Amino acid sequence: MENTEYIARKIHQCIELVENATSDAQKEIYEGYLKIWQEKGQDIPITPEEIPEEIPEEILEPTPEPEESIVEFDTESINEYEEDTGRKAIWKGVITNGFKEFLKSKL
């Protein structure tokens, strides 16, 4: 199974578990699993055709911040972040949460 498809299936399964959790404590554990797979999904480019239809697209990509809260950045900071962390600074045209935190730490 391709890595992207595998992670998409994992995320899909976690969403179902969260939705069908029978207690808040159980939901919290499943949300923890979901977060793990969402973070793994951020490290690889998942093209739209690889995403199963039933998975809400917003689950697979970070929610865009409101325009006014996005800080200025340049190629140098993108390179610095990606070299330091091995993660993408911009993915599918959206600034990743990790890169946002990195930029905030530079302020």
Next chain:
Amino acid sequence: MVESSECRMRLHEFRDIGGGILGDLPGHIKAASPQLLDIHIVGKPADVAAFSEIDPPTSVHDVTTAVAIETISSSGDDGNEAGDHLAGISIIGINGSDKMVTVQNIATTAAWSTFQLEVELWKNIFHSFGSLWGTGDKDPAGAVDVRNIADTVIVELVAGDNEGNGAAFVVPHGHVCMLLNGRLKRLTSLAVDEGVRIRILYTDTVDALIAEADSALNWIEFSVGGYERSIDIKGEGHVFPEDTKIVHQHSSMTDAGEDYDLHLHYLIWKK
């Protein structure tokens, strides 16, 4: 020699316990319909006088709320198709009702190499073993894992072996556990200066308040060495309260690992 150990764990319900094994236990224990946890270990400590855990699980699944788990094989030849090898894996652990249970998980696809979400929810998992096979072979074609949703393996069967790892367990909440009896036997030739030591480490909720490094200070120890061939282990009424974690360790008596055979029976009943 290299340390090794293989644990066979089975949980027997009261109706399946052989007549007479409960002996002259108090009537109120028999009336509680106790379960029997049967642990049979064949092992060999390392060539040093130092204790190490016997056949530990790959990782500890210990959560306060029961959650779903997955099963998966590294081989597509395990599954429910004609000609497949392993078709079912049984798990011993504590379910969402705080009961120690054995549950068989049956492959639902022809190729078990795709992860399979299981129905039973678990607070703890101690051991697994192969329990259903196809016509291909009567053991797993690949490594069959029981793991959590984050892909952390808890216990596993290696290819060709129907008995998984895991010799430790936890007394379910609301239950009591008692060491009923057992036997420790040396399998190598007798030598006066060698032998095997076994410890049953137990950490109850009081011990758990102490730092982990200190909480292992509570144990029951027995050994067989010198000219002894075997010893009978008597429970002597030692009772472990609910939520007690029980781990088994072994050590060479001096500095040469010997093969041994250890059989332990624990009774578990609801308070």
